[in-house]
Each structure stands twice: as C-alpha cells, then as structure tokens.
Amino acid sequence: MHDADPASHASLYIHVRILLGMIVGLGLTHLLRHVARIVERPQAHRVHGVHLVWAGFMFVYVLHFWWWQFSLSHQTHWNFNLYLFVTLYALLLYLLCALVFPESLADGVGYRDYYYGRRRWFFGLLAVMFVVDAGDTLIKGTAYVQQLGPEYWVRNAAFVLASVAAAITRSPRYHGIFAVAALLYELSWIWRRYEILT
Numbered sequence: 001m002h003d004a005d006p007a008s009h010a011s012l013y014i015h016v017r018i019l020l021g022m023i024v025g026l027g028l029t030h031l032l033r034h035v036a037r038i039v040e041r042p043q044a045h046r047v048h049g050v051h052l053v054w055a056g057f058m059f060v061y062v063l064h065f066w067w068w069q070f071s072l073s074h075q076t077h078w079n080f081n082l083y084l085f086v087t088l089y090a091l092l093l094y095l096l097c098a099l100v101f102p103e104s105l106a107d108g109v110g111y112r113d114y115y116y117g118r119r120r121w122f123f124g125l126l127a128v129m130f131v132v133d134a135g136d137t138l139i140k141g142t143a144y145v146q147q148l149g150p151e152y153w154v155r156n157a158a159f160v161l162a163s164v165a166a167a168i169t170r171s172p173r174y175h176g177i178f179a180v181a182a183l184l185y186e187l188s189w190i191w192r193r194y195e196i197l198t
Contacts, residue, residue: 046110
C-alpha cells in the first residue's frame with residue numbers, strides 16, 4: 001500500500017477492525033452460548049473445574065484482544081503482512097474458543113473426558129497463538145517491541161513451553177496449576193499494562 005493521508009489510514013483501520021470484530025464476536029458468542037447451556041442443563045454433561053477455568057481464560061483473553069485492538073488506531077503503516085498476522089491471530093482465538101466447547105457431546109461424556117481428549121489440539125493451538133503474537137509484535141517495528149519490555153518475551157516463551165507440556169501430559173495437578181496460573185497472570189497483565197489505553 002502506498003503512503004496515504006491520516007484519514008485514509010483511519011478508514012483502513014476501521015475496515016480491518018470490522019473483520020476482526022466479526023471473528024472475535026463469534027468466539028465470544030460461542031463461549032457464552034455453551035456456558036448458558038451448562039446453566040440450563042447442569043446434569044446433561046458433568047462439568048470439570050480445569051476446563052471451566054480455561055473457558056474463563058479464553059473469555060478474558062478474547063476481551064483483552066478486542067480492548068487492545070483500539071491501540072492499532074495509532075498504527076500509521078498498514079501492509080498486507082500486518083493485516084494477515086492480525087487476522088490469523090483473531091482466527092486462532094476463534095478456533096481456541098471453538099475447541100473449549102464442542103458443538104455437542106455424546107451421551108455419558110463429560111467435559112473432563114472431552115478436555116483431556118482434545119488437549120493436544122487446544123494447547124498446540126495455544127502455543128501457536130503465542131508464536132504468532134510474537135511475529136505480529138516484530139512486524140510492528142523496533143519501537144513497539146521496546147515498549148513491551150523483556151517481560152513480554154518471557155511471558156510468551158513461558159506460555160509456549162507450558163502449553164507444549166500440557167499437550168503431552170495428562171497430569172490433573174499440572175493442568176490445574178497451569179489453568180489457574182494462566183488466568184491469574186492474564187488478569188495481572190491486563191491490569192498492569194492495558195487497564196488504560198493511551
């Protein structure tokens with residue numbers, strides 16, 4: 001894309017954000033619909049605490065992503081690579097939301113069995129998401145990378161490694177600790193860095 005005036009960049013960002021909003025909205029709708037289904041029919045499928053914590057993590061993470069998207073309104077140089085990475089990131093978020101809750105479960109199958117049966121897909125995609133996030137950050141330039149500081153890279157690396165381990169192991173203790181730690185850290189990350197966007 002050739003250089004354009006600020007109004008053109010603003011219009012382009014709105015164009016991109018509409019697409020991202022549609023994808024994120026579908027993910028949030030999917031999560032909320034299935035939580036409502038659990039409330040409506042609590043005996044249909046046995047719930048699992050770790051699974052519900054990851055559902056909460058995805059809800060918070062998707063909301064965070066949408067909140068953070070406002071900061072891209074200051075991005076003055078859009079190109080297809082940046083557009084592709086941001087869109088891919090949103091699609092990964094939707095896929096993760098879809099994997100947290102299946103469209104349907106067979107009779108007698110609880111969410112614990114589903115969670116451990118699909119853990120390789122879920123945590124594999126979670127690891128990929130943090131890798132794509134790092135690539136998206138690098139595309140935005142040196143100044144953007146520097147403002148995030150070293151904690152960002154430690155955070156992403158830790159999530160990738162922990163997700164790979166979660167994809168491999170079935171240890172309930174590990175999965176429980178990882179789920180709670182991930183949710184609490186994400187809430188801390190939002191509060192410390194993104195509670196107010198500038």
